[in-house]
Amino acid sequence: MNLHEYQGKELFAKFGLPVSSNRVITSADDAVKACRDIGGTKWVIKAQVHAGGRGKAGGVKLISSPEEAVDFSNYWLGKRLVTYQTDARGQLVSSILIEECTDIDQELYLSAVIDRGSQRIVFIGSSEGGVNIEEVAENTPEKIIYEPIDPLTGPMPFQARKIAKILGLNPEQSKQFSKMLPQLTDLFITHDLSLLEINPLVITQGGKLHCLDAKISIDSNAIYRQPEIQAMHDPSQEDPQESEAATHDLSYVSLDGNIGCMVNGAGLAMGTMDTIKYFGGAPANFLDVGGTATQDRVSKAFKIILADPDVKVVLVNIFGGIVRCDLIAEGILAAIEEVGVSIPVVVRLEGNNADLGSKILAESNAEIVSLNNLEDAAKKAVELSQ
Amino acid sequence: MSILVNKDTRLLVQGFTGSQATLHSEQSIEYGTNIVGGVTPGKGGQTHLGAPVFNSVHDAMEAVRPNASIIFVPAPFCKDSILEAADAGIKLIICITEGVPTLDMLVVKKRIDELGIQLIGPNCPGVITPGEAKLGIMPGSIHLPGSVGIISRSGTLTYEAVKQTTDLGLGQSTCVGIGGDPIPGTSFIDVLKLFEADDQTTAIVMVGEIGGTAEEEAAEYIRDHVTKPVISYIAGQTAPAGKRMGHAGAIIAGGKGTAADKIKKLQECGVHIAENLLQIGAKVKEVLG
Numbered sequence: 001m002n003l004h005e006y007q008g009k010e011l012f013a014k015f016g017l018p019v020s021s022n023r024v025i026t027s028a029d030d031a032v033k034a035c036r037d038i039g040g041t042k043w044v045i046k047a048q049v050h051a052g053g054r055g056k057a058g059g060v061k062l063i064s065s066p067e068e069a070v071d072f073s074n075y076w077l078g079k080r081l082v083t084y085q086t087d088a089r090g091q092l093v094s095s096i097l098i099e100e101c102t103d104i105d106q107e108l109y110l111s112a113v114i115d116r117g118s119q120r121i122v123f124i125g126s127s128e129g130g131v132n133i134e135e136v137a138e139n140t141p142e143k144i145i146y147e148p149i150d151p152l153t154g155p156m157p158f159q160a161r162k163i164a165k166i167l168g169l170n171p172e173q174s175k176q177f178s179k180m181l182p183q184l185t186d187l188f189i190t191h192d193l194s195l196l197e198i199n200p201l202v203i204t205q206g207g208k209l210h211c212l213d214a215k216i217s218i219d220s221n222a223i224y225r226q227p228e229i230q231a232m233h234d235p236s237q238e239d240p241q242e243s244e245a246a247t248h249d250l251s252y253v254s255l256d257g258n259i260g261c262m263v264n265g266a267g268l269a270m271g272t273m274d275t276i277k278y279f280g281g282a283p284a285n286f287l288d289v290g291g292t293a294t295q296d297r298v299s300k301a302f303k304i305i306l307a308d309p310d311v312k313v314v315l316v317n318i319f320g321g322i323v324r325c326d327l328i329a330e331g332i333l334a335a336i337e338e339v340g341v342s343i344p345v346v347v348r349l350e351g352n353n354a355d356l357g358s359k360i361l362a363e364s365n366a367e368i369v370s371l372n373n374l375e376d377a378a379k380k381a382v383e384l385s386q
Numbered sequence: 387m388s389i390l391v392n393k394d395t396r397l398l399v400q401g402f403t404g405s406q407a408t409l410h411s412e413q414s415i416e417y418g419t420n421i422v423g424g425v426t427p428g429k430g431g432q433t434h435l436g437a438p439v440f441n442s443v444h445d446a447m448e449a450v451r452p453n454a455s456i457i458f459v460p461a462p463f464c465k466d467s468i469l470e471a472a473d474a475g476i477k478l479i480i481c482i483t484e485g486v487p488t489l490d491m492l493v494v495k496k497r498i499d500e501l502g503i504q505l506i507g508p509n510c511p512g513v514i515t516p517g518e519a520k521l522g523i524m525p526g527s528i529h530l531p532g533s534v535g536i537i538s539r540s541g542t543l544t545y546e547a548v549k550q551t552t553d554l555g556l557g558q559s560t561c562v563g564i565g566g567d568p569i570p571g572t573s574f575i576d577v578l579k580l581f582e583a584d585d586q587t588t589a590i591v592m593v594g595e596i597g598g599t600a601e602e603e604a605a606e607y608i609r610d611h612v613t614k615p616v617i618s619y620i621a622g623q624t625a626p627a628g629k630r631m632g633h634a635g636a637i638i639a640g641g642k643g644t645a646a647d648k649i650k651k652l653q654e655c656g657v658h659i660a661e662n663l664l665q666i667g668a669k670v671k672e673v674l675g
Contacts, residue, residue: 114488114489114492114568114569116568116569116598116599116600117599117603119492119495119496119569120492121492151492151493151496152496189489192487192488192489194488219487219488219489221461221485221486221487221488222487222488222489222490224461224462225462225487255626263542264542265540265541265542265543266540266566266595267538267539267540267541267542267543267544267566267593267595267621268540268541268542268543268545268546268621270595270596270621270622270624270625271543271546271619271621271663272663273622273624273625274621274622274623274624274662274663275662275663275664276624277623277624278661278662283624286625319542319545319546319549320525321511321523321524321525321541321542321545350545350546350549351525351527351528351545352525352527374546374663374664375664
């Protein structure tokens with residue numbers, strides 16, 4: 001799960017990290033008051049969406065009057081912001097962050113992730129902030145440090161000094177960073193983060209380190225023990241079909257094609273999509289119906305798949321493990337009747353009692369093509385989609 | 387021979403009396419697996435599926451000497467259950483449960499490495515040595531004792547590879563589902579090492595998927611240390627970048643971890659690629675000649 005910048009900064013402030021004083025608004029009516037409350041004569045106003053690249057897309061602006069804040073809010077609230085990190089539809093702007101303006105001397109990069117290789121939380125730092133960090137990693141790897149944190153010891157002061165050196169900090173700033181590193185680690189662990197990124201981390205003209213942006217993702221497996229984070233969930237940033245699926249414990253990702261896919265298991269679902277593509281078709285979605293393909297789950301899955309108007313045919317690929325295929329077949333038939341499926345459905349059942357399952361499907365009145373071989377089933381689905 | 391589990395495996399089931407554990411334990415017993423007991427705190431002294439229930443792994447250790455454990459407890463309690471089994475001296479732990487927090491696994495992995503314990507999973511189908519023992523949730527009926535060692539990050543995709551090698555009469559030595567989480571207890575490399583040393587295994591199928599760099603690391607290990615033929619299929623060739631496909635591991639980050647990158651690296655290291663899911667079995671047959 002991702003957080004908005006303003007939510008990330010709330011967490012930063014809670015853990016003692018330096019952020020600008022700010023206000024969040026959801027209506028242009030509150031823009032003037034927000035600027036006055038913050039004070040000063042210059043502000044930065046930022047559209048809040050779960051995506052990077054907002055500046056280049058016009059979603060961030062330096063303003064010098066509260067009226068500009070009103071104009072900006074009127075323009076963006078309720079609109080969708082398209083950046084190079086979003087899809088073509090963009091992300092809905094439902095809140096706006098107004099901050100006091102920071103005078104920047106230098107822009108740095110800092111992040112922390114869980115690294116699969118070292119199996120540690122790793123801090124990544126670079127003196128080259130505010131730019132595309134992947135390019136820095138590619139062209140000038142010596143300007144990036146990767147510092148793993150031992151779960152037993154936590155971050156040590158010498159590690160802060162190592163990172164500070166690559167960031168190019170002076171002794172005073174290095175001292176400040178030695179305080180920040182344990183605070184960031186504490187935040188990461190306390191709230192089960194999977195990503196924490198500050199780009200840019202800046203040195204102000206006053207010579208202090210300051211967090212100008214905040215990108216935070218939380219490990220979805222750990223959400224159950226993060227009530228404070230749960231309350232920050234913003235469904236407006238997610239595909240409505242995907243969030244609907246998530247509430248039924250189905251894993252769904254919408255794609256551009258026209259063959260709806262319902263598969264048990266994420267790996268096999270990807271394998272099925274690959275197979276469709278291999279035979280010249282295009283999958284409309286990824287959908288993992290889970291290990292136990294019960295009637296209820298299959299019904300929910302059909303509803304979600306059929307909500308996509310592009311879908312011309314549905315390919316159901318179930319490798320029945322422990323659950324018998326005849327039971328799955330009955331579940332599929334009941335679901336088709338319950339949902340009122342009016343487009344062709346190709347079903348491939350494999351595993352325990354697969355023959356009996358196929359027989360049940362073949363003898364039904366529904367418009368079902370039952371094939372117990374994935375190659376034939378995928379070819380048939382592709383043919384029906386064209 | 388085979389790897390990890392065989393007919394001498396004495397299995398303990400943690401979370402024994404729960405519904406999932408009960409269902410899968412029944413199937414395992416039917417397959418011939420020797421379940422010597424189970425653990426459900428508070429239910430010690432009862433008998434379940436004909437086996438004794440204990441309050442703790444330590445109690446079970448004393449009474450029935452298990453040498454492997456399988457975990458079905460809910461995700462919030464897996465860290466405790468794995469570390470309990472480790473503390474009691476069990477050397478092979480299989481965690482089936484999905485949804486274990488990644489930070490829990492960071493700590494668990496460090497501890498089990500220190501103790502020299504083999505943890506399979508979490509979020510995995512388990513391990514089976516066909517004809518001998520089934521420690522997991524895979525359907526036993528599709529397996530056939532034979533010569534192909536199978537390693538996979540995905541459950542149902544493993545079944546697909548198993549079915550194809552069974553249909554062609556090749557059979558399997560042992561099948562290991564290592565799970566799709568970012569911090570798995572056991573890596574491809576750990577299992578490759580075991581298959582390389584196993585007499586029964588003549589070829590290895592490695593089923594990978596997008597995300598992370600586990601396949602790339604395995605590729606280098608194969609190039610340097612594995613003499614047996616390795617056949618690989620990578621799922622997610624058509625997955626769009628950055629979209630999450632159900633497995634926490636299947637995220638394409640920073641241009642790394644795409645199917646194309648993985649396939650290229652595997653080919654460079656001498657691994658045979660099954661271009662399509664449907665060709666895994668046929669490719670093994672072709673390579674074995």
